[in-house]
Amino acid sequence: MRTPTMNSRSIWRPLTAAALLALGACSKAPQNSSAQPAAASNGKTAEQAGKGEAHEENENARSVKMSDAALDAAGIRVAVVQPSVAGEQLRAPGEVLDNAYGTTLITPRVEALVVRREAKLGDEVRAGTPLVTLASVAVSDAQAELRVAEQEWRRVSELGPEAVSGRRIGEAKVALDRARAKAQAYGLPGASAGTVNGQFTLSAPHEGRITEDNFVVGERIEPGRTLYRLVDESIVWVDAKLPAGAAPRIVVGSPATIVIGDRRISGKVLRTAHRTSEATRNAVVRIEVPNPDDRLHGGDFVDVYLDAEAGAGSRGALAVPTAALVQFQGDSVVFRKNAGGVIEAVPVRTGAVIGDTTIVAEGISPGDAVVVAGAFALKAQLLKAQLGEGDGH
Numbered sequence: 001m002r003t004p005t006m007n008s009r010s011i012w013r014p015l016t017a018a019a020l021l022a023l024g025a026c027s028k029a030p031q032n033s034s035a036q037p038a039a040a041s042n043g044k045t046a047e048q049a050g051k052g053e054a055h056e057e058n059e060n061a062r063s064v065k066m067s068d069a070a071l072d073a074a075g076i077r078v079a080v081v082q083p084s085v086a087g088e089q090l091r092a093p094g095e096v097l098d099n100a101y102g103t104t105l106i107t108p109r110v111e112a113l114v115v116r117r118e119a120k121l122g123d124e125v126r127a128g129t130p131l132v133t134l135a136s137v138a139v140s141d142a143q144a145e146l147r148v149a150e151q152e153w154r155r156v157s158e159l160g161p162e163a164v165s166g167r168r169i170g171e172a173k174v175a176l177d178r179a180r181a182k183a184q185a186y187g188l189p190g191a192s193a194g195t196v197n198g199q200f201t202l203s204a205p206h207e208g209r210i211t212e213d214n215f216v217v218g219e220r221i222e223p224g225r226t227l228y229r230l231v232d233e234s235i236v237w238v239d240a241k242l243p244a245g246a247a248p249r250i251v252v253g254s255p256a257t258i259v260i261g262d263r264r265i266s267g268k269v270l271r272t273a274h275r276t277s278e279a280t281r282n283a284v285v286r287i288e289v290p291n292p293d294d295r296l297h298g299g300d301f302v303d304v305y306l307d308a309e310a311g312a313g314s315r316g317a318l319a320v321p322t323a324a325l326v327q328f329q330g331d332s333v334v335f336r337k338n339a340g341g342v343i344e345a346v347p348v349r350t351g352a353v354i355g356d357t358t359i360v361a362e363g364i365s366p367g368d369a370v371v372v373a374g375a376f377a378l379k380a381q382l383l384k385a386q387l388g389e390g391d392g393h
Helices: 002-061 068-073 137-159 166-185 375-392
Strands: 063-065 077-080 088-097 103-106 112-117 130-135 199-203 208-213 228-231 235-243 255-260 263-276 282-290 301-308 318-321 326-328 331-337 342-347 349-354 357-362 369-373
Touching: 063 375, 130 228, 137 166, 235 255, 235 301, 255 282, 282 301, 318 369, 326 375, 331 375, 342 375, 369 375
Parallel strands: none
Antiparallel strands: 063 342, 077 369, 088 235, 088 301, 103 228, 112 130, 130 199, 208 228, 235 282, 255 263, 255 301, 263 282, 318 357, 326 331, 331 342, 331 369, 349 357
16 A cells, blocks of 8 residues: 555656646746737837827928017018908909090091191190191182181171161171181181181190101191091090909999009999900900009000909808918918917818909818918928928938
C-alpha cells in the first residue's frame, strides 16, 4: 500500500508544475493582448489628432483676426448687410445724342451761290449771329418786287382815299403783302434793305455750337442743302440699351447717372421704349442730361445707371458690392467678421448682378458684418499666410 502512494505523489508533482507553468503562460498572454489594443488605440488617437491639426490649419488658412486699426490701415471696410427693399439699379451701355429739340439745320430755301463764310466749324454763336452770305437771281427778283411794292404802298397811303380809289389802295396793299411773303419764303426779312443785288445772309436762329460745316465759298447750293448744323449742347440726350424685359421697370422721370471716364453726371429718364429692336432684342431708354461744362458730345459712349422698380425675384434679397466677392480656394466667397473679431472666408451662392452689386442667394444672413471694400487685400494676406505655413513644413 505504501508503494502506490509514493508513486501517485511522484506523478502529481510534475502535473502540478506543468499546470502552474500553463497558468503563468495564460496570465502573461492576456497582458500582451491587452497591451496590443492599447497600442492600436494610441495609434488611432495620434492619427485623429493629426487630422484634427490639419483641419485646424485649413480653417485657420481661411480666417484671420485683425484689429480695427489694422483694417483701416489696409483699406478694409466692413458693413452690415440687410435685405434690399428698395428698387434696383441697372447698368447699361449708352450713346450720347444731340438734343433734337435744340438742333437746327441751316439751309437755303432757294438756289444760291456761296459768297462769304461768316462762321466756321466749332464756333459757339448767339442767336442772330451771321453764318453765311449767299447770292441768288431769284432773291434779287424778290428784293426788287418788295422794294417796288413798298414804294407804291407809301405813295397811295400818302395820297389817301381822296385822290386814289379804294380799289387802287387795296391792290397796292395786296402787292406789298405778296412781295413780303415771297421774300420771307426765301429767308429774307419782311422789309426791303434798299438793295437788289441778290445777296442775303443766313443767321443763327438760336444759341449753340456749329457741329457740321459742309460747303466751300463759290459753291452753288441747291435748296434744302445743309450748310451748317447748329446744336444747343447745354442739354444732350443719352440712349441707354436695356434687355426688353428690363425696360418696362424704368419709370419716366426717374433719376439716372451717366458715367464717362471718372465723371458722374445726373440726368432723368425722358421716355422709355415702346419698340424692341429685332436685331439685338434690346429696348432704348432715352435720358435727358444737363451738359453745362460741355463734357458730353454726340457719338460718345458712356455707362448708364438707372433706378428701376425691384424685380419680384430680388425683393428682400441680400446684396453686396460685386467687389466684395472673390474667388478663394475654388469658391466664390465673401469675408464675414464674427463677434470675436475674426474675419473668415464664407462660400456663397450668387444671383443676379445689378449695377455694382450682386445678389447673394445663400451663405450669409441679414445682420452679418461682411467686408465690402478691400476684399482682394484680405485675400492676398490669407494667401501669404498659407505660403508661410507651407515653408514652415
